[in-house]
Amino acid sequence: MSVIILGIESSCDDTSAAVIRDGLLLSNVVASQAIHESYGGVVPELASRAHQQNIVPVVHEALKRAGVSKEELSAVAFTRGPGLMGSLLVGVSFAKGFARSLNIPLIDVNHLNAHVLAHFIKEENEMTKQPTFPFLCLLVSGGNSQIILVKAYNEMEVLGQTIDDAAGEAIDKCSKVMGLGYPGGPIIDRLARQGNPKAFSFSKPHIPGLNYSFSGLKTSFLYSLRDWIKEDPDFIEHHKMDLAASLEATIVDILMDKLRKAAKQSNIKEIAIAGGVSANNGLRNAFREHALKYGWEVYIPKFSYTTDNAAMIAITGYLKYLDKDFCSIELPAYSRVTLQ
Ligand code: KG4
16 A cells, blocks of 8 residues: 655745655645745744644645545654744644544654755656765755764764854855845855855854854954945945855855865765755855765755755655654654754
């Protein structure tokens, strides 16, 4: 009999539901929340209200597109955390109620594990190259910058991580300082394509081991900009593209330096990238260049699986289902957690 998993994701500002049958993705519906743009960041209370409005239609649409009735589902997998508590509670409560009403198992998913396991999503008529264990994964998002050693789908070890800001957070904040929109990542990416990455230089951190730090870069960017604006009040407008390209290049260099070090130390050449910042074209190009230069086998996700989505929750749920790794209905959501 087929195993059909409904995945639910509501950790931040995307309400998403996906259906996977025997490891093959049938649907992945994402409702994003434009309301936060005018605030320059996610407003937690508005996010949870929007999740409440979106969750039922999004799940309904995911089942419809998959051509699956709710009675056919084998289990419901949901993001338990980390994330915004008010947002998580909407998805967690819905998943619990839905699974209970259908009398099927519940599967809790760690959002960070799911970003890594997005590389195992299979789609009809698409040849997806999947990493083999053990592999390294650079997980870079608005809340995380980590180098993870993935020994098995359910055994991950964090080798290094940011000691302050995440890479995405630094990009978003620098973009805000420049008066660009939110989220800054895609805007910086677009502008950087037309700029000179060597036009400006910003300070890079000197952190031992495999950890990252991005708060110094943010300050360096802010102070440099303040000085330049004193000379030319329209400095940002005149140098927008070069600023974006130089900022992006600095962040990519910082990320790749430590990743090279991790690859060398662990002697692993299977290297993946995941999380929202993995949509960045500069970072994706650096991955391809490293593959050629260092003989790495690299795994770069489809754009739709870089940012938050329920397909990654459903595939993680599917893998846990095969191990009968279910959870109790009493399990609470968690806002902060490391990898399991
Ligand atoms: O994984 P994600 O959707 O959410 C979490 O943080 O969990 O990541 C969002 C982050 C934001 O900081 C956003 O600016 C960044 O990913 N991002 C990008 C790009 N697309 C999204 N950063 C750089 N280049 C992009 N193309």
